[in-house]
Amino acid sequence: LTQPPPWGINTNIRLTLPVVCFVWQIAMIILFGVFIRYDEESDTHWVETKAHDNITSDIENDFYFRYPSFQDVHVMIFVGFGFLMTFLKRYSFGAVGFNFLIASFGLQWALLMQGWFHSLDPQTGKIFIGVESLINADFCVAGCLIAYGAVLGKVSPVQLLVMTLFGVTLFAVEEYIILNLLHARDAGGSMVIHTFGGYYGLAISRVLYRPNLHQSKRMQGSVYHSDTFAMIGTLFLWMFWPSFNSAITDHGDGQHRAVINTYLCLASTVLTTVAISSLSQKTGKLDMVHIQNSTLAGGVALGTAAEFMISPYGALIVGFFCGIISTMGYIFISPFLEKTLKIQDTCGIHNLHAMPGVIGGIVGAITAAAASESVYGKQGLINTFDFTGDFKDRTVLTQGGYQAAGMCVSIVFGVVGGAIVGSILKLPIWGDPADENCFDDEVYWEVREPESIPPILEYNNHMIHKQQDL
Numbered sequence: 001l002t003q004p005p006p007w008g009i010n011t012n013i014r015l016t017l018p019v020v021c022f023v024w025q026i027a028m029i030i031l032f033g034v035f036i037r038y039d040e041e042s043d044t045h046w047v048e049t050k051a052h053d054n055i056t057s058d059i060e061n062d063f064y065f066r067y068p069s070f071q072d073v074h075v076m077i078f079v080g081f082g083f084l085m086t087f088l089k090r091y092s093f094g095a096v097g098f099n100f101l102i103a104s105f106g107l108q109w110a111l112l113m114q115g116w117f118h119s120l121d122p123q124t125g126k127i128f129i130g131v132e133s134l135i136n137a138d139f140c141v142a143g144c145l146i147a148y149g150a151v152l153g154k155v156s157p158v159q160l161l162v163m164t165l166f167g168v169t170l171f172a173v174e175e176y177i178i179l180n181l182l183h184a185r186d187a188g189g190s191m192v193i194h195t196f197g198g199y200y201g202l203a204i205s206r207v208l209y210r211p212n213l214h215q216s217k218r219m220q221g222s223v224y225h226s227d228t229f230a231m232i233g234t235l236f237l238w239m240f241w242p243s244f245n246s247a248i249t250d251h252g253d254g255q256h257r258a259v260i261n262t263y264l265c266l267a268s269t270v271l272t273t274v275a276i277s278s279l280s281q282k283t284g285k286l287d288m289v290h291i292q293n294s295t296l297a298g299g300v301a302l303g304t305a306a307e308f309m310i311s312p313y314g315a316l317i318v319g320f321f322c323g324i325i326s327t328m329g330y331i332f333i334s335p336f337l338e339k340t341l342k343i344q345d346t347c348g349i350h351n352l353h354a355m356p357g358v359i360g361g362i363v364g365a366i367t368a369a370a371a372s373e374s375v376y377g378k379q380g381l382i383n384t385f386d387f388t389g390d391f392k393d394r395t396v397l398t399q400g401g402y403q404a405a406g407m408c409v410s411i412v413f414g415v416v417g418g419a420i421v422g423s424i425l426k427l428p429i430w431g432d433p434a435d436e437n438c439f440d441d442e443v444y445w446e447v448r449e450p451e452s453i454p455p456i457l458e459y460n461n462h463m464i465h466k467q468q469d470l
Helices: 016-035 046-052 062-084 092-119 131-151 157-181 190-207 213-219 224-246 253-280 288-301 312-339 349-369 378-385 396-425 462-469
Strands: 036-038 127-129
Touching: 016 036, 016 092, 016 157, 036 092, 062 092, 062 131, 062 224, 092 127, 092 131, 092 157, 131 157, 131 190, 131 349, 157 190, 157 396, 190 288, 190 349, 190 396, 224 253, 224 288, 253 288, 253 312, 253 378, 288 312, 288 349, 312 349, 349 396, 378 396
Parallel strands: 036 127
Antiparallel strands: none
16 A cells, blocks of 8 residues: 555545445444334334224235335336446446445435434434335435436545435435425426436536546447446336336325336337437437437436326327437437536436436426316325325415426526535545546456456367277
């Protein structure tokens, strides 16, 4: 450790990552010990709760309703997002490994932050968590993983942890404003997760702009096998997105409807993405970047309205337009962002998350404002938009306005929060890679090249040798 490593990072900075991880985990142990407790459905007193509430079967425990969706969302967070970012030829370790790191880091902080804002018991001062808390923590982390896509390959692991720390905090605040104060509905997180995460990452990328990034141009492309690995992430995300959009919706019809709508929207998006990708090439061939990313845009855009009565054909329409807009974004908008606005968006999160997230917010606002008692039924309208308590007199037109306001809040938190956090990350203390060493795993990982195997010059027929010996 006496010699500085060849990529130009001060040796002392390399010791920051283990220090941050150890200190953070010790802090989490202390804070969890003070604040976190099991909720009544995961505590051993569940037996008494059942008797008190005349619950006859354990099947009524929320675990059985939520755990399948939680597992799907969990796979999306750790496998889907991780492998989606493995398209770079020499940054697969960083894509999957750092995704693993910041997700594990962030979900612990998310349980605390969301608990303090949403479920802190005023009498005991404790946060009671169950399986739905785990889903919401994964949702919170998803916003930070989206932001990671904008700076993929250009920042250090310590910068990612700092970005996640502030990202989770900002997420919990904007989520509280949108869902609790504005009382907007956003089950699949088009606004709260994707719009916020997208603009948060883009703002950070703008502040961290590298004018000499062309020095790493040789590493910015993909190769055949890296694109294949990225498609693994795409397929996991695509298959489980109906669970993502329905995971925390109401039991029964709301969850059922969200799955159907997302399923149809995603299928429609694939067809239009393939069509636009082929038309954009003079040869008529497909671009793997479009297939890896734009095929998922429909799931993002339907997140807000997934549980609404958007109708099956409405879901297909949303998917149709999202496939077109997202693919065109990769063709035209991404080059414009980098050349004119100086935003170096490695994964194109503007086209997959930010822009479809805004579309989702608009679709949600229009669908909510157009809701009627004849379509939803009186009780159905109350259940879908939660017109109870302080919001029992809210009209659908007012709800539509608050849905639009929620989208604006997510954009403001993303852009302003990202600009502030980006300024913090720009400080020369984090050990980020030099311009000529971006997008290369060797900066932060031990990379072992495969041993060369000498070619076999002659077929070795063991049966012939055996006969000769006899």
